[in-house]
Amino acid sequence: MSRLSALLTAVQQASPTPAPVATATPLPVAVPGSSLFQSSLLLSLLIWTPVLVALVIAVLPNPRGRFDTLMKQIAFFTNIGMLFILWIAYNQFEPFLSTVQYEENVSWLSRIGAVYHLGIDGPGLVMLILSGLVGLVSVLASWGIRERVRSYFCLLLISEACVNGAVVAHDMFVLLLFWGASTVPLALLVLGWGGPHRESGAWRLAGYWGLGTVALLIATLALYSAAGANSFDMDVLFKVPVSPRIQLVAGVALIIAAATRLPLFPFQGWVRDVYSHAPIGVCVVVAGSASRLGAYVLLRVLVGAEPIGAQLLSPLLALLAAATVIYAGLVVLRMRDLRRISAYLSMVPGGVTVLGLAALSPLAIGGSVLSLFSGGLAAALIVGVCATLAERAQTGSLDVLKGLAPRMPSLTWITVFAVLGLLGLPLMASFPAYEMTFFGAVKNQPLAAFAVAGGLAIVAAALVVILHRVLFGTPNPDAPGVSDASSGEKWFLGILAGGLLWVGMFPGGPKLPGTDTPIFDPGLVNSMAAGITEIAAPYAAK
């Protein structure tokens, strides 16, 4: 608890005032090896590298699938390369600057006021790291793909580029472009490589996310129109005072956009079919990074730019958060299929993130940002491990799956990790995230905080019953043969679990004993604080 209290104090100190923090706070000690690489195109590299590689894969000759493995390797090493770029970005990031960093600003559609403006602050960096990890994991999880390998990895890389583009966009037009563009490759991945209900999953995904895109477009155009229709650049658009009425309209549209992505109750219609029938690699991308964009946009546009709208709509957000977690818990209680259960469980972290945003206090907003990362990893892990378990056990039915632990030791451990991560237990990254969120929310949204906590208790109870039965119960002699995870599966699940554990154990980064010098990780909590100060400034009094 001492680590947690130190963490809370650090966030509270960083949050209340938007004054130049550099004067009030000593500069952090630089990580050895930072400033190795200076490129003004760092963020563009993260967007366009996967697109270019996808084009290369698309035109590579591949007679009768002879080079299928090469395609997979290219996708894998592309993701490794992008993680390396991200690692540089992470280490060179100035955690105590309140402005966006790695900025790129190129004139584009000057007639309507759209610019190719990229840049990230703390929450953006957190999302980029999440997207990088999830990208690598999705390639590993897709290693078993045998059909139309070229098309599969092209689409996977393009979807990753779209997520990165939406994260780093600092212009609403660019954000909308990448947000909308991410729907097509992901829907096609579900449609082309999914299970029996893939058609239903793909249409639902396209329909709900299409609705979300329309809602985001309406919010964008409402703000654009109210701000004088001069610019989509966030630096301009978000600084023009907008009437509370417009903020309310835009806010409702933004909530719909976010609710279709995360998803939040009652916009969860796509989760069951997508997570139950899509390939594991696609599930990981959707649950891990693509769906987190919903909460990210809420944070960036509603909470970060429209404080009056955010305050007016915070009860609605809190209600949606509570309804989502409780609904997920109740559905999990009565579900009899493991993959469907995982689909509803993946909604839980999104509910917690939105609770933090609804609370509108610096501490809760900080918790929300951290839960973007931990929730993404936890959702990807729970969806991935349940899909793997169902695949290895040849069924997802709870009536058949019993007492698997002795025969699947690795998967058992990873499943337990996933459940711990999902519920926010100590040592997991979700623990500080949930704690910060609940501590921050209990004052401003006490009812919703208790309702979400109650929902988590229902989820926990359901999971205990399921885990006990499936993993540690009496084995079912009539069940089909089972096998433990392959090494590839262990790797992709291990990376997700490792990410949760690492940030849970070292939220401020590992340091040389007795010093304040970080070893190679400046600490996610330190880095994410960079933009939160500015975002939380209007709510500092809370």
Next chain:
Amino acid sequence: MRSLLLVPEALVAGTAVLLLLGGQLGFLPRSWRGRLPPVVAAVVVVAFIVELWVGGTLSSLFGGGFIQDRFALFAKAAVLLALAAAIAVADWTAEDSTTVGLSMMLLAGFGVMVVASAGDFVPLWAGLELAAAAGVVLVGLRRPDIGLRLVIAGGIATALFVMGFAFVYATAGTADLLTAGQAMANATSTLPLAIPVLLLFAGLAVRAGIAPFHMASVTASLGASPLGSGIMLGLAGAAALIAAIKVAAVLTPVSDTLSLYLEAIAAVAMVGGGAAALGVRAPRARLAYLAVAQAGWVVAGLSTHYLSGLGGSVFLIGAFVLAATCGPVVLAGAEGGEAALAGMGAVRPARALGIAMVFLSLAGAPPLAGFFGEFAVAAALAQGGHFGLLALGLLGSVLSVVAVLGTLRVLYLQSPPEEGRRSVGFALPAWTLTSSAGAIAICIVMVAYGALANPILSLAYQGAEALGLR
């Protein structure tokens, strides 16, 4: 430079007449016919380059009947690009006659160029008729019954347009577009003016095949050869939309009289087109309805009566004419329905990518040409406070994108049938170097339209300014 202004028109019309006479009189040897498409495509590319080179010269010829301004430059460049790409990508084994197909395509393009440069109602009308007549000829070659239906629908459209034009002429006292616009500045919105304006736009809507007037042209495009369909959906539609932009600019001072019509037509077209695209499975029919939906967006931009709205519409017309003209042509002989496209991504990758790009662009999916065009119109609608129309347009776009996913699934995710089992209507388009180059060119243009959106949009705005809008 002024003397070179008519070179693109002369190249296009001259080549069309030469091909028609050559084909009919037989002085073009049969062995040459295979080489004609790349040669004609090259001629059109030359015309495109000349247009870009000399088209910036502002001038008027024939006593103001022909005007070369930024609007004409933009529209003609887009049409020439679409013509070149369509001729290159066409599968000539699916056409009834190479020479007639090529010449009608060029004549339809010439018709659109005449409309784009028209400074008077008369050449505007003449260009419209020429573009539509070329389509009727190609449709009639394969399906005389549908050709006859088109002639009847065209007659109705012409009657409506001419009646409306006559009333406007009577009100303004001139057929010159610029002078008529100035005269209209002093007119007031009255019922006697609203009726002819309704007739005028109804005639143009029938010509453009916009819902609810789409029955004739959409049906005709389904029964026609790929090139005939490309003319009906793309070139004839573009001619009518370009004419509508010019007429809307003239009537902007009395915008009250036409706002309601335009908004109603746009709403029905955007939502109806998207819903119909979702409801059908045949690729050609889906493409036709997607084109209807995007044409609705063009009309939505006109209903704003602002520079930004008309600029957005002009910008979108560039994307529309490219996709709607090249779409049916790149689809080639897909009369067998969806199954004809099964697995085309594996066996004809360039053509399949071209089809995907055209469909996605017409649906307004990011990051292709159609998305940028529709977004420019959407921004103008938001600027003008037309949020209801905007919401309907967005609904139509979502329906369109969902519909396109079905076609993409067939293209890329279904296995191609064995060659021996392919029957009539399911045959794969013939592979040629020119057709592959054409398909790749379509893809590049669709993507480059977004990447180079700034100069293109600036030109479109200059075009709208040239029509007298501020």
